[in-house]
Amino acid sequence: MATTTKKKPAKASSKEQTELQLNDLIQNEISRLSELQSIDTKTLRDFAQFVIDNHKKKSKPPAKVKPLTLTQIKQAAYQHFGVSTTAELKKSGFFQMATDGMGKLDLTKKEGWEQLYRKFIGVLPGEDSETGYGCINGINIFKYDLPWRIFGLDPKTAQVEAIKSAYRNLSKIYHPDNQETGDAKVFHRLTVFYNSLTESF
Template identity: 55%
Template sequence: MPRAPSVSSIQAEIDRLVNLHGYDKAILIQFASFVKGKKLQLTLPELKKAVYRHFQVSSTPKLKASGSFQMATDGMNLSLSQKESWKKIYRRWIGVLPDEDGVTGDNCINGINIFDYDLPWRVFGLDRHTATDNDIKAAYRELSKTYHPDQPTGNPDIFNRLNVFYRSLLGKG
């Protein structure tokens, strides 16, 4: 009986299809989740492997000794014996976890939790290569209509986070 593909191999194939054909990544992840019958979740070994690859090391002791890892994670309060710490590193330095892409909820905009990820381009629904300052301002105004504290749907925490993203996109942060 053939072995089921690992989540990382499914993720790699999704990334390949997105890069090759420009498909919507969130839709491909939803389809893969549907076919698997559950959300795609990276296992702890898959998380570690991705982090090792990003920091160009082959083991946890080498990761801990890596100057670039130490600098990148300074102040993050990590415990490498816990999966949540590996997820935190993945979110910060690698990308959106497969089971956290396309999520909805109170703190989610454009498919991600804005407090778990620093992805202002995605939150604003813009392409970093083609968006102009006017596009950024227009996207910010649209989001402000929903999240400004004076609005019935407003949320001061989300609005403050949007302001941080807005300033960073305009280079004023």
């Protein structure tokens, strides 16, 4: 009894793959434009494929940002305050002065270390394009003291008029008198930021 071997289907050529991805509507439009404008159909197919591929790339969800581990956050804090351990950090006069007024920092939990990181080191990975309540220009105003970024200004070039203008624009949205979007808590925080920026002028 002769055994028959199944043939693997032939792999489609790049031209065939392109034509498979271009639906009838696009194919018809390519034919129409080719005749109307005297353009080579291959050029139009290539362009259509480029647009489709580019759209697919853009529509992919953004890669998840890997959060920092507790060890990484601690190391960043140690480096900032010039210490090597948590015990040294707690004894540091620089640390005590810097955190005075921050309330009780619970350094037995990751949240306490994250609070320290946000205040003195920078924006945690994944928190630089946040949305939702209290988020302006990608930053949560209740987590971060970054008035320049929240007001969308460059600290090196912005003058007092630009600060006032940015504050006025945000005030129109968040002032408690605005019945649709007003928010006393957000407005108060923005006012604190505004005062901190204009004090230096």
